Amino acid sequence: MADKEETPAVSLKDMKKFEKWTKSLKYITGLGMDEVERKDFKKRLDVELEEYQCNQCEVWKDNLLKNSPPVRFMVEQLRKVDKEMTKDDFQCIPCDEMRSGGFSPVDGILLCPNKIGSKTHQEHTMVHEMIHMYDHHKFNVDWSNLKHQACSxxxxxxxxxDCRWTREMQRGFFTFTKQHQVCVKRRAVLSVTQNPNCKNVEEAERAVSSVFESCFADTRPFDEIY
Structure with missing residues (x-):
């Protein structure tokens, strides 16, 4: 008499995965799910994605503080200007703005997990904001002054x-002549336009142009552009 083949036991975890996959398929195709169910499912997916992105940001933050040469270098340079950096100085918080990070003299450094696409992108963002922090502590920047902000x-x-050729390629910019300078000026203008004291793009452009030569040449605390 032949042995009867046993049906493999299905775990609760597998059932939940299958249920989620089925709902995802319904959400994508629009079949078998009414509008209320679609909205509820999308909201749940958004929450799960936000949690994943924030957790990833925290993991990358810890790893970069330990292993990234430019991040570690900036930590050391900030220590020299009496600013002791810890991981608590970096906050992983989703952003509504089209930016990957920010610096506040009061709140420290903001990292935007929903706008950061890779570990390398987060590394550049951390170093970018740490340079703002370095300037704030070493040069006593007045962030309401457009020229001061433009320089930083x-x-x-x-x-x-942030303006490496590979990053520019990802953004869709393919300038080959003075690519680095063009990128630096464009992104500086973009940031200055966000200053509440900036009236328009033209005013931001004038502020950046007025300080560009001297500030572009100032590579402190680096010996050169890395």
């Missing part, structure tokens, strides 16, 4: 790796 934005865009 030029330095941060130039020295952080």
């Amino acid at each position: 934005e030029v330095r941060a865009a130039s020295l952080s790796g």
Whole structure:
């Protein structure tokens, strides 16, 4: 008499995965799910994605603080200007703005997990904001002054790796002549326009142009653009 083949036991975890997959398929195709169910499922997916992105940001943050040469270098340089950096100085919080990070003299450094696409991108963002923090502590920047901010934005865009050719390619910019300078100026202007004291793009452009040469040449605390 032949042995009867046993049906493999299905775990609760597998059932939940299958249920989620089925709902995802319904959400994508629009079949078998009413509007209320679609909205509820999308909301759940958004929450799960936000949690995943924030957790990833925290993992990358810890790893970069331990292993990234430019991040570790900036930690050391900030220590020299009496600013002791810890991981608590970096907050992983989803952002509504089209930016990957920010610096506040009061709140420290903001990292935007929903706008950061890779570990390398987060590394550049951390270094960028740490350069702002360095400038704040070493040069006593007045962030309401457009020229002061423009200078720090030029330095941060130039020295952080944010304007490397590969990053520009990802953004869809293919300038080959003075690519680095063009990127630095464009991104500095973009940041200055966000200053509440900036009236328009033209005013931001004038502020950046007025400080560009001297601030682009100032690579402190780096010996050169890395």
